[in-house]
Amino acid sequence: MTDLPGDRPLRVIQWATGALGRSAIRAVLERPDLELAGVRVFDPAKDGIDAGTLAGRGPTGVAATLSTEALLDLDADCVIYAPAPGGAPFADLDTVHALLASGKNVIATTGYVYPQAHGQGLVDALEDSCARGGSSLHGCGVNPGFMSDVMPLLLSRLSRQVTHVFARECSDFSGHPSPRMLRDLVGLGRTEEEFGVFLRRARPVMRTHFGESLHMVAAGLGLAPPEVDTDVAHRVTGEDLEAAAGTVRAGTVAAVRWTFSAMVGGRPVIGLETVYKVGPDVAPEWGRPGYSVRVEGRPSITLTTGEDWVTNGIAAAAAHAVNAVPVVCAAPAGVRTFLDLPPVLGRASVHHMADVNP
DSSP states (O other): OOOOOTTOOEEEEEEOOSHHHHHHHHHHHHOTTEEEEEEEOOOGGGTTOBHHHHTTSSOOSOBEESOHHHHHHSOOSEEEEOOOTTSOTTTTHHHHHHHHHTTOEEEESSSOSOGGGGOHHHHHHHHHHHHHHTOEEEEOOSTTTTTTTHHHHHHHTTOEEEEEEEEEEEEEOTTOOOHIIIIIISOTTOOHHHHHHHHHHHHHHHHHHHHHHHHHHHHHTTOOOOEEEEEEEEEEOSSOEEETTEEEOTTSEEEEEEEEEEEETTEEEEEEEEEEESSTTSSGGGOOSEEEEEEEEESOEEEEEEGGGSSOHHHHHHHHHHHHHHHHHHSOSEEOOTTTSOOOOOOOOHHHHTTSOO
């Protein structure tokens, strides 16, 4: 928990400046209750560049740095920890421990949604670092971190005798500009042989991240820790498909479907499905782009949306992290999941309202 003398703004460090990190910097700069204190970059070309320049804003007086040590020593309340997605889970766990032990609350946008899914040893180690620094750790995002866990739990409050929960995301990557995201992180545009190699790395990463969602939903519903089954399927295109990130050639993977099932007492109680496509009409049997959540109970509750329900997933994930800063900083020290915190809410902007036509 951060001890706030008076009404000073909370000082925030942005860790990494990819698309999500830059969006988070802009969100921090827009809020009078937050102050940008530091920025960690990993590209030497960004070292020393003003954070405002990196985020497409005016100068802030905060220079980006390659030095982890400098930021560990910096006086700050919170770190928005947003390393590049798709890496090995907990690849930089030592840094997270160091940040927590230095007295900085950490809000992670990749993982840590429900660390309890990975065993008590990890939780105890994180709790120890939090205790040493008097800090808290929270993981959030859009999916995982909201659609596959927070939203089902929110809907469950309208139902009793819940018997099954299902959440689905279907994303169209035809407009995504990053070849790295399309090929390296999602696996689209690869030959079937290349896709098989890709799965050896991707399967444990996906299981780790979405397994946290399954475990958190189970805990929220009062269930024992589940066993998690994972399956993946793909479809190959018979023709060239044009995408913002480049051409997906005929004979390569154009759609991937991940399914995750939480088994409790030998029966499936929570299901998640994540579909990635190069175009909305690819693999029509896997549905149209959008989101859906269903809670089976009395009554059953269904939420179904089109893909424009969240118009910008990266901006949404950044906003979720930034909006969580005051809540996490005020929380007791320790690992704090959605189940432990008061509601995280957005903040109205009177300044921006003035720019909106009635």
